[in-house]
Amino acid sequence: MLAVVPPPVTVRVPAKVNLHLSVDDLREDGYHELVTVFQALSLTDEVTVAVTEEPGIEVYGEGEGTVPTGPENLAWRAVEALASHVGRTEEPKVRVVLRKGIPVAGGMAGGSADAAATLVGLASLWGLDVTRDELAEIAAGLGSDVPFALYGGTALGTGRGEQLVPVLSRHTFHWVLAFAAEGLSTPKVFGELDRLRAAGNPPRIGSHTPVVEALASGDPRQLALLLGNDLQAAAVSLRPDLRRTLRAGVNAGALAGTVSGSGPTCAFLCEDAQSAVEVAAELSGAGVCRTVRVAHGPVPGARVVGGDDAPRPAPPRVHA
Ligand SMILES: C[C@@](CO)(OP(=O)(O)O)[C@H](O)COP(=O)(O)OP(=O)(O)OC[C@H]1O[C@@H](n2ccc(N)nc2=O)[C@H](O)[C@@H]1O
Ligand SMILES: Nc1ncnc2c1ncn2[C@@H]1O[C@H](COP(=O)(O)OP(=O)(O)O)[C@@H](O)[C@H]1O
Structure with missing residues (x-):
C-alpha cells in the first residue's frame, strides 16, 4: 500500500x-x-x-x-x-x-x-x-x-x-524599525547590565501599569511617553552608535524611540501609518542603520497560511 x-x-x-x-x-x-x-x-x-x-x-x-x-x-x-x-x-x-x-x-x-x-x-x-x-x-x-x-x-x-x-490594546500602532549592521548577543547584553549595576546604580524604569493603561486608551502619544527598557543602557554601552540612531528617528518625526529587547534594532513609535512612511524615508537617508522597515502591531501569533502556493504579501520595505 x-x-x-x-x-x-x-x-x-x-x-x-x-x-x-x-x-x-x-x-x-x-x-x-x-x-x-x-x-x-x-x-x-x-x-x-x-x-x-x-x-x-x-x-x-x-x-x-x-x-x-x-x-x-x-x-x-x-x-x-x-x-x-x-x-x-x-x-x-x-x-x-x-x-x-x-x-x-x-x-x-x-x-x-x-x-x-x-x-x-x-x-x-x-x-x-x-x-x-x-x-x-x-x-x-x-x-x-x-x-x-x-x-x-x-x-x-x-x-x-x-x-x-x-x-x-485598542489601537493599531505604527512603527519604524532600524536594523543594525551587526547583531548583539542577548546573554552579553544581560551581562553588561549586571556589570553596569555592579559599578554604579543606573536608573531603573518604573511599573508597567501606565503602559497597560496607555494601550487600553489607544493613544500613541500617551504610549510614546512611557516606552522603557532597562536593557537599553547596556545595549548602548556595548554599541554607543545606537544613541545616534535613536536621536535620528525622533528628529525624523517619530513620537519616541526605544531599543527593542537586547537590541540592537531600534523601534520608533509613530503617530499614524502616513507618519511612519515619512519617518522611514527620512531615517533611511540618515546613514544611521543598515535597513529601515515599517510595521504595525499588534498582529496574531504563529498561524498556518493557505496552501503552499498561496501568494505572500511582501513586507513594506525601505532600504537605507
Ligand atoms: C531580552 C529579551 C526580551 O524579550 O529578548 P531578545 O532581545 O533576546 O529578543 C528576552 O528576555 C530574551 O529571551 P530569549 O532570547 O528567548 O532568551 P533565552 O534563550 O531564554 O536566554 C538566553 C540568555 O539570555 C539571558 N537571559 C534571558 C532571559 C532572561 N529573563 N534573563 C536572562 O538573563 C541568559 O543569559 C540566557 O542564557
Ligand atoms: N532560526 C534562527 N533564526 C535566527 N537565529 C537563530 C536561529 N536559530 C539559532 N539562532 C541563533 O540565535 C541567535 C539569536 O538570534 P535571534 O533570535 O534572531 O535574536 P534575539 O535573541 O536578539 O531576538 C543568533 O545569533 C543565531 O546564531
Whole structure:
C-alpha cells in the first residue's frame, strides 16, 4: 500500500517589540526575573515544514549564510522537542525552510519566532491533537520569548518572560524599525547590565501599569511617553552608535524611540501609518542603520497560511 505524504505546511510568525522591559537582579539559574509588555509586529518570518528523505534546515533572507542550519538552529530544536513530546523516537524526517524577514540577533526574537512557527507547522503536518497551551509549555523549554511568538497580540510577560497574560490594546500602532549592521548577543547584553549595576546604580524604569493603561486608551502619544527598557543602557554601552540612531528617528518625526529587547534594532513609535512612511524615508537617508522597515502591531501569533502556493504579501520595505 502507498503511504500518503501530507503536503507541506507554511506558518507566518511575527517579530516582537518590548514596549516595557524591566529587569530585576540575576537569579540563581542564570536568568533575570523580568516584567515585559510584548507587542507582535507585522514584520514576519515564514516557516515551511515538509516530510522528506533529506532532513535539515534551509535559511533564506535575513541571516542567510550566517544562521546555523544544523541541530543548534532553534527551529530544529523545536522539531526535536515536539517529536520527543509525542514519543517519536526515530530521527524526524522533516525539512524546515526559513524565509526570514526578522533581523538575526536583533532583539526582535526571530529565532524564537522560528521555533514557535515550527511547533505550529509540525503539529499540523503530523496531524497532532495538541492545544496551543500544550505547545506553549514545550515553547518555554526552548527559550523565554518562544511562548509569546505562539500567541502574538500584546501581552504581559513575567518570570523570565515566558509567563504570559494578554493585554487589551485598542489601537493599531505604527512603527519604524532600524536594523543594525551587526547583531548583539542577548546573554552579553544581560551581562553588561549586571556589570553596569555592579559599578554604579543606573536608573531603573518604573511599573508597567501606565503602559497597560496607555494601550487600553489607544493613544500613541500617551504610549510614546512611557516606552522603557532597562536593557537599553547596556545595549548602548556595548554599541554607543545606537544613541545616534535613536536621536535620528525622533528628529525624523517619530513620537519616541526605544531599543527593542537586547537590541540592537531600534523601534520608533509613530503617530499614524502616513507618519511612519515619512519617518522611514527620512531615517533611511540618515546613514544611521543598515535597513529601515515599517510595521504595525499588534498582529496574531504563529498561524498556518493557505496552501503552499498561496501568494505572500511582501513586507513594506525601505532600504537605507
Ligand atoms: C531580552 C529579551 C526580551 O524579550 O529578548 P531578545 O532581545 O533576546 O529578543 C528576552 O528576555 C530574551 O529571551 P530569549 O532570547 O528567548 O532568551 P533565552 O534563550 O531564554 O536566554 C538566553 C540568555 O539570555 C539571558 N537571559 C534571558 C532571559 C532572561 N529573563 N534573563 C536572562 O538573563 C541568559 O543569559 C540566557 O542564557
Ligand atoms: N532560526 C534562527 N533564526 C535566527 N537565529 C537563530 C536561529 N536559530 C539559532 N539562532 C541563533 O540565535 C541567535 C539569536 O538570534 P535571534 O533570535 O534572531 O535574536 P534575539 O535573541 O536578539 O531576538 C543568533 O545569533 C543565531 O546564531
